[in-house]
Amino acid sequence: MNRRTRTTRPPIGIVVLAALAVAFFTLPFAGLLWRAPWSDLVDVIREGAARQALWLSIQTSILATLVAVVIGVPLAWVLARIDFPFRNVVRALATLSMVLPPVVGGVALFFSFGRRGLFGQYLYDWFGIRLPFTTAGVVVAQAFVAMPFLVLTVESAFRQFDIRYEDVARSLGASRWYAFRRITLPSIRPAIIAGLVLAWARALGEFGATITFAGNLPGTTQTMPLATYIALESDPGAALILSIVLIVVSFGVLIGLRDRWLGNPHEVIRP
Amino acid sequence: MARPSLRSCLALTVLGLLVGCSGSSDTTVSVFAAASLSDAFTELEAAFEAEHPDIDVLVNLAGSSALAAQIVEGAPADVFASADEANMERVATLLDAPATIFATNRLQIVTEAGNPLGIETLDDLSDPSVLFVTSALDVPIGRYSADVLARANVDLRPVSFEESVKGIVTKVRAGEADAGIVYATDVIAAGSSVTGVDIADDFQVVARYPIARLTNREASTTFVDFVLSTRARSILDDFGFGAP
Numbered sequence: 001m002n003r004r005t006r007t008t009r010p011p012i013g014i015v016v017l018a019a020l021a022v023a024f025f026t027l028p029f030a031g032l033l034w035r036a037p038w039s040d041l042v043d044v045i046r047e048g049a050a051r052q053a054l055w056l057s058i059q060t061s062i063l064a065t066l067v068a069v070v071i072g073v074p075l076a077w078v079l080a081r082i083d084f085p086f087r088n089v090v091r092a093l094a095t096l097s098m099v100l101p102p103v104v105g106g107v108a109l110f111f112s113f114g115r116r117g118l119f120g121q122y123l124y125d126w127f128g129i130r131l132p133f134t135t136a137g138v139v140v141a142q143a144f145v146a147m148p149f150l151v152l153t154v155e156s157a158f159r160q161f162d163i164r165y166e167d168v169a170r171s172l173g174a175s176r177w178y179a180f181r182r183i184t185l186p187s188i189r190p191a192i193i194a195g196l197v198l199a200w201a202r203a204l205g206e207f208g209a210t211i212t213f214a215g216n217l218p219g220t221t222q223t224m225p226l227a228t229y230i231a232l233e234s235d236p237g238a239a240l241i242l243s244i245v246l247i248v249v250s251f252g253v254l255i256g257l258r259d260r261w262l263g264n265p266h267e268v269i270r271p
Numbered sequence: 272m273a274r275p276s277l278r279s280c281l282a283l284t285v286l287g288l289l290v291g292c293s294g295s296s297d298t299t300v301s302v303f304a305a306a307s308l309s310d311a312f313t314e315l316e317a318a319f320e321a322e323h324p325d326i327d328v329l330v331n332l333a334g335s336s337a338l339a340a341q342i343v344e345g346a347p348a349d350v351f352a353s354a355d356e357a358n359m360e361r362v363a364t365l366l367d368a369p370a371t372i373f374a375t376n377r378l379q380i381v382t383e384a385g386n387p388l389g390i391e392t393l394d395d396l397s398d399p400s401v402l403f404v405t406s407a408l409d410v411p412i413g414r415y416s417a418d419v420l421a422r423a424n425v426d427l428r429p430v431s432f433e434e435s436v437k438g439i440v441t442k443v444r445a446g447e448a449d450a451g452i453v454y455a456t457d458v459i460a461a462g463s464s465v466t467g468v469d470i471a472d473d474f475q476v477v478a479r480y481p482i483a484r485l486t487n488r489e490a491s492t493t494f495v496d497f498v499l500s501t502r503a504r505s506i507l508d509d510f511g512f513g514a515p
Contacts, residue, residue: 107445116446132447133402133430215404215431215442222432230434233336234409236344 029247036244037237044241052219053227054245060135060223061203064142065150068199072150073192079151080158091155095148102145106212109141114213137214138221142203149202150195157191158184197257204250299327300490301347303338305354305411305480306435307376307454311510312352318506319497326490334435336409342485349491352482352498354436354454355411359481367491370483373498374512377455378419378476380468381443390450390468393423404439404448405429412436415476416452423474440465454478456511479515 044050079091097105113120113131123129131137161184169179185192207225214221216230224246231239304312309332316328331338331348335358342348342362351366352373353359359370382390388401396403405427406413413432420427430448433439439451444464458467482498484491497503504514 107441110445110447114445114447132442211434211438212441215448216407216433217429217431230407230409230432233334233340233434234407236340 032240032243032247036240040237041241044238045245049218049227050238050242050245053222053224053242054249056135056138056219056222057204057224057246058249060138060142061200061206063139064146064203064206065196065200067139067143068147068150068203069192069196072147072195072199073154076151076154077158080155081163094151097145098148098152100145102206102208102210103212105145106141106209109144109209109213113140132213133215133217133221135214135220138210138223141209141213142206145206145209146199146203149198153191153195153198154188157188161188193257197254201250201254204246298325298490299329300349300488300494301329301331302350302352302494303331303333303342303346303348304352305335305338306332306437307354307412307456308332308352308480309437310460311456311507311512314506314510315498315503318502319494322497322502323493326493328494334406334410336407336411337435349486349488350482350484350494352480353411354478354480355414356479356481357414358411359483362485365485366483367487368484368495370481371495371499372479372515373482373503374480374507375515376478376480376512378415378452378470378478379455379458380450380470381440381453381458381461382450382466382468383443383446384464384466386466386468388449393420393425393470393474396420396427396450397425399428402430402447402449403427404431404433404442404451406436406439407432407434410435411478412439412453415478418476419452419470419474422476423471459511477513480512 075094079087079094084090100108110117110132112118113123115121115124115130115132120131123131129136131140165183165187166179169183170176174182205225206223207229210221210223211226211229216222216226218227222230224242228239228242228246231242302312302316312330312332316330319328320326331341331346333341335353335355338348338351339353339358339361342351342365351359351362353370354376356370380390380393380396382388388395388398390396390401395401405416408414408417410433412435431438431442433442436453436457439448439453440457440461442448443451444461452470455467458465482495484495508514
């Protein structure tokens with residue numbers, strides 16, 4: 001096996017800093033769990049508003065991830081494989097929404113795809129399609145902020161993939177598409193899954209672009225993050241419960257997917 | 272020698288971050304003010320700091336309900352200016368002195384610039400093709416707005432419950448929503464980008480803005496006194512706020 005296990009002592013400084021990082025990530029959740037009114041758990045979940053928001057969040061985040069895959073993977077391939085002028089500019093554009101404050105992203109979506117937007121006015125006039133205040137608008141907002149995570153991850157995998165494998169397959173008579181499907185895709189599968197998970201997680205947690213572009217209406221555009229934020233002002237206990245539900249769902253998915261699809265790292269130190 | 276010095280630099284940086292982020296000096300006063308007060312308080316802050324160069328005012332603007340929640344959770348506020356009495360009531364036990372009403376506000380229907388749908392009355396809002404946005408009931412404007420509609424006996428289906436009055440104005444100004452009910456001061460602040468439509472006096476609700484200090488520091492008292500002064504009154508007038 002190429003998996004090496006070392007028994008040397010791990011460097012203490014790094015371990016201490018890593019422990020600090022773990023504490024930094026864990027302590028806020030500890031605070032959340034500590035303050036949560038556990039006796040209200042059943043009531044809040046039974047109330048329906050929470051379930052409605054969770055269900056909407058799950059649906060929209062999956063749809064947004066699908067959108068990201070369908071157009072994001074081809075984009076990643078183009079960025080990695082085709083040399084064209086201004087490729088760096090295109091790459092920067094494709095990842096801009098990652099650094100943009102989501103609220104600004106939401107406003108930008110307004111001015112482009114809103115009812116009076118640059119393109120949205122034609123969607124509305126010609127097809128009667130209106131994105132703001134609709135569930136489709138939520139998906140657009142989520143895909144807008146989540147796709148860069150998938151594009152970046154997959155593009156870097158395409159770059160690292162040794163293209164000679166494809167060449168060999170083609171020299172043996174495989175079609176271009178067959179080689180891509182049977183050779184390239186399977187070898188970058190971990191990166192695609194990782195990108196998928198990152199994009200999905202970003203979509204699930206999306207708040208700023210959603211409330212700005214799609215508004216906040218229970219059952220239509222009020223996803224879990226919005227429901228949590230609104231509840232925080234009136235009923236902090238309910239907000240904490242909503243957060244915990246969201247944490248449990250995402251934590252489960254993240255752990256499940258990582259172990260199942262990404263495998264273990266190749267070199268580990270066993271203390 | 273390079274490695275230990277790098278280490279101590281790192282330690283100092285971490286310490287510096289921890290220290291730098293905490294504590295406030297004696298000459299600052301932290302004011303939590305309702306979102307609808309944004310422009311007026313920016314002006315008040317400048318006028319106050321001109322009169323009291325030794326005191327630095329830090330204004331935290333958000334929906335009154337969000338601010339009340341922050342204060343209840345222990346946010347370091349010296350002064351709270353709420354857009355309604357209900358949210359001031361939520362922090363009542365934390366007040367250092369009773370709240371005083373310092374301004375009032377009227378409500379108006381806000382429409383896109385030029386009022387393309389010709390909305391004249393609250394009844395016109397009930398047309399199903401009108402996209403109406405409001406706020407959650409815990410946000411003052413959402414409560415006031417619901418009161419006005421209840422008085423006029425108009426039942427609406429909003430397309431969105433925004434987190435503050437600014438959200439309503441943003442949606443209407445961008446033309447994504449057709450109408451909302453906001454403070455008259457918001458319509459003034461938005462200028463020509465929106466059009467305000469008066470609400471009949473029978474249905475009008477007057478929003479009352481209380482201010483109170485949460486700490487007994489001198490700077491807190493000075494700031495509250497300033498907001499209640501005639502100088503501040505004329506600034507509030509300019510922004511469309513009525514006298515208490």
